[in-house]
Amino acid sequence: MVTNIKFSAIWGTIILIFILLIVFFSLNPFVFIETGERGVLLTWSAWRGEILEPGLSFKMPLAQSVIPINVRTQTLELKHSEAYSKDLQLVEINSMANYNILPDKVGEFYKEYGTNIDGILTARLEASIKQVTAQYTAEELLQKRSEVQLKIQELFASAVPNVIMVSSYSLIDEAFSTEYEAAIERKQIAQQEAEKAENELKKTIIEAEQRVTQAKAEAEAIRVQSEAANNDKYISLKQLDVEMAAIEKWDGKLPTQMIPEASLPFLSVR
Numbered sequence: 001m002v003t004n005i006k007f008s009a010i011w012g013t014i015i016l017i018f019i020l021l022i023v024f025f026s027l028n029p030f031v032f033i034e035t036g037e038r039g040v041l042l043t044w045s046a047w048r049g050e051i052l053e054p055g056l057s058f059k060m061p062l063a064q065s066v067i068p069i070n071v072r073t074q075t076l077e078l079k080h081s082e083a084y085s086k087d088l089q090l091v092e093i094n095s096m097a098n099y100n101i102l103p104d105k106v107g108e109f110y111k112e113y114g115t116n117i118d119g120i121l122t123a124r125l126e127a128s129i130k131q132v133t134a135q136y137t138a139e140e141l142l143q144k145r146s147e148v149q150l151k152i153q154e155l156f157a158s159a160v161p162n163v164i165m166v167s168s169y170s171l172i173d174e175a176f177s178t179e180y181e182a183a184i185e186r187k188q189i190a191q192q193e194a195e196k197a198e199n200e201l202k203k204t205i206i207e208a209e210q211r212v213t214q215a216k217a218e219a220e221a222i223r224v225q226s227e228a229a230n231n232d233k234y235i236s237l238k239q240l241d242v243e244m245a246a247i248e249k250w251d252g253k254l255p256t257q258m259i260p261e262a263s264l265p266f267l268s269v270r
Helices: 002-026 103-113 118-133 138-143 145-159 178-229 232-249
Strands: 030-033 037-043 046-052 055-058 064-070 074-084 090-101 164-176
Touching (some): 030 064, 037 103, 064 103, 074 118, 118 145, 138 164, 145 164
Antiparallel strands (some): 030 055, 037 046, 090 164
16 A cells, blocks of 8 residues: 555656646747847846857746847848939939848847837938938939948948948939939930040041141152253153153064154164
């Protein structure tokens, strides 16, 4: 009888422990923090400075809970953001920024902002875009795009909370009003036509200079020939050229008839 009572007590203890274990594990006392995250450990819903690193950690059932915070690089996209340029042209800008919550600041981040920071970041990026855009004319926004992008990134990085780091900002594209884009197109066409006219003018000037040079050369040649025409040696040389040309054309036959007092061709006594 005593043996049966002891045996029953042992089994009762085992069953009780088993039940307690089931209840304990049903309360989920362990938490797994993934790589790229940190866990904010709350005790009775209050953060007391404890941060859980990636891996498996223990928490007190019922009393403690864990809020996982993503510390990887995240992307904030901002589409159709409207701003005015220095010359009061409306500009629509699409852009994006990469940022991450600093791993050693996740507790302060959660305490101050909870789990949603997108609204705060969006508002501050909007403000940065408007402030920088207002410093440039519409034409300068196109010509100095990389400079504008860098200024927006620097201003945005200084405007976000110190628990966040901005790693990059990209100005994807910008669009102006239909009227302004048409004006830009007209200006580009006018510039192209002006360049074409300037090139044609340069070509005309070069051709005119070439004609002047050629005319001077021809005039110089005529002058030299005119001076030579009054020289006896030059006259004799020209006469010899004529006679040589006639000899080249002669077929080697003497004329069968002679005109009285005419001389034989190509025969002369000097």
